[in-house]
Amino acid sequence: MTDDLLAIGAFAARSRLSPKALRLYDRLGLLAPAYVDETTGYRYYRADQVERARTVAxxxxxxxxxxxxxxxxxxxESDGVRASALLAGYWAGVEERIAAQRTLAEYLRGRLSGRSSEMYGKFVVETVDVPEQVLITEKRHVLAEELPAWIGASLGRLETAARGCGGTTGVPFVVYHAEVSPESDGPAEACVPVADEQAARAWAGEQGRAWQTGVRVEPARRLAYTRITKAQVAHPQILAAFEAVEAWVAAQGLQYAGPCREVYFADWDAAGPEDPVCDVAFPVQPPAGA
Structure with a gap:
């Protein structure tokens, strides 16, 4: 029965896996032996299983x-193209995680060394004037770890709703009315500018309180902002960008004219870790009497 099979030791040597690993992969269903002797429990493998074993390794x-x-x-086993795509998807996630960890490490080095202010020089702060906008909104109390999923879902719902409100007239953004952190839940407000205020108010009335939706007209504002990459959006490294803008505002002698926000101008799913995707911004104004 076992004449054409390899015992586990010989197969381990051929596949460059230890017998212990082979037993584990058997239990997990990754690499089952071709035959197991019912009396001795010895495992035997076919020679053509070596390639699968090496792939696993x-x-x-x-x-x-x-x-x-x-x-x-x-x-x-049946579709090499799909297997390759699955691997590519996994590795893209690894690269995104490493990029986020790299920016987090830079942020923490600045914190631990007491040189946080030196990090601000990496961020270019500019201003932009934004006209009055009609906004359809969705507000929620959300913790930092819940924020990425909620932002994607809420902006998706609002952009879909915008089609019935005359279409979008600007890029979506998220306003933070209070701190969002692992301990503080905001609230945060997702916003999409639309063309038709009347249609927007009708939409909000139909939605009721299902998603804490609303409509408001935001006055024209001047924003002080810095542009960040997808990797820098993760919490807490995004805090360095907010702090950089705050330091710039203080240095310019300006006052805040509203809560801070994140403006999402790029296709998040298509962007790579180092691609710019977001502006971290504060509404500002000259000091009273200036």
């Missing part, structure tokens, strides 16, 4: 979770 070197490895390997 290489994927593990990418720190891919075992469940994801199982998905990639299973796809590779």
């Amino acid at each position: 290489l994927l593990r070197r990418l720190d891919m979770p075992l469940t994801r490895i199982a998905e990639v390997v299973a796809a590779g």
Whole structure:
């Protein structure tokens, strides 16, 4: 029965996996032996399983979770293109995570060294005048870890609703009416500018309180802002961008004219970690009497 099969030791040597790893992958369904002796419990493998075993070993070197490895390997049995796409998707997520961690490490180095102010020089702060806008909005109390999912979902709902409100007239943004952190839940307000105020108010009336929706007219404002990348948007490293704008506002002798905001001008899903996607901004005005 086992004449044409490899015992686990020989197969381990061929596949460059330890017998312990082979037993683990068997239990997880990643690499089942071709035959198990019912009396001795010895495992035997076919020679043509070596390629699968080596693929598993290489994927593990990418720190891919075992469940994801199982998905990639299973796809590779019948559809190499799909398996390759699954690997590409996993690796894109790894690169995004590493980019976010890199910016977090830079932020923490500045904090720990007491040289936070030196970090502000990395951010270019400018001003822009924004005209009066009719906004459809969705407000929610949300903690920092919940924020990314909520922003994507809420802006998606609002941009869909904007089609019935004359279409969008500007880029979406999120206003922070109070601090959002792991301990503080805001609230935050997602906003999409639209063309038709009457249609927007009719939409808001139909929505009721389902998503805490509303309509408001925001007056013309001057924004002090700095542009950041997708990797820099993550909390808490985004705080460095907010602090840089705050330092600039203080240096210019300006006053705040409203709550801070994040303005999302790029396609988030299509953007890479180092692509600019967002402006961190504060409404500002000259001091009284100036």
